[in-house]
Amino acid sequence: MTASNKKRAIFLDRDGVINVDNGYVSVVDDFEFIDGVIEALQRLKDKGYLIVVITNQSGIARGYFTEEQFHTLTEWMDWSLVDRGVELDGIYYCPHHAEYGIGKYKMDCECRKPKAGMINEAVQELNIDITQSILVGDKVSDIQAGLVAGITTNYLVRTGKAITTQGEELATAIYDDLASAVETIQ
Template sequence: MSKAKPAVFLDRDGVINKDNGYVSQIDDFEFIEGVIEACLALKEKGYLIVVITNQSGIARGFFSEEQFHTLTEWMDWSMADRGVDLDGIYYCPHHSEEGQGEFKIECDCRKPKAGMLLNAIEDLNIDVETSILVGDKVSDLQAGIAAGVKSNYLVRTGKEITEQGESLASGVFDDLASLVKSI
């Protein structure tokens, strides 16, 4: 079996792109300044890049799973065109309270649960000891911690950083670019 690899788990809204609330259209997707360059630097350092994102907008009926896939494909290609190949994209379309139909379930994948990370760890042979999670809220950190990721960081480009977030985080950075410069 090949040696396990380090990965950087990135939340999407608030870390990769500006969180304008339930982003589902290409026109509404705006990369945060410096994200592409930061991802290139992570790749050069030998990290896999894995996106892990709650998408309760699907469960709530704000947009379809097909719309999510269209946007995700566009994001993936936009990053690839700039030299950043994502190694995995994992999403949770569920919400146990606000969801509709098949999406109104209590699942194992919605952060703060670790399901998306655990699937990626298994699928991509990721070494959690040397991996990093970057999110913009407490539930991101809780998922990383639950999956055994040793370094869990918050960035200030999304939700407001709470006291709980600061206490759980391995560190807090202005954005992904400043975090990458520190590692």
């Protein structure tokens, strides 16, 4: 397949980028879209980007909620976006944690950010041109995953975790939220 057949994508962290990070969000009642996110996602679609969510979900590993609860919430989020004209092209998650995981979830995997497993899987499955893609996250591990995967444009937003010095050094740019980042994306 030639590079011209490949698609550009926006890789988005979930908690702190798409929804308010209320800490281990696992039920609809705790899920709140960040102001302006739905419109920003619509604009990204209009600009021709695939939208791919990549999210660490250590709450599953820690036993705070089940994978089934995560899938129920994810399905609700996905349909809520479709109802507003935004179809996500991929949703990838990591349920593992090497230190705090319990049972089968206690493992050092390739999918947990800052590793690039989720991004690499999406690139293969969705025929993504990584060189034309962008990552938007709210913490250093998001940016590190983008860099490891070969993404050269990695943005941080201030709607999630506090921006660290390391984040400032690694990020291509820092924006108040996804909506302001989208304004600069061609």
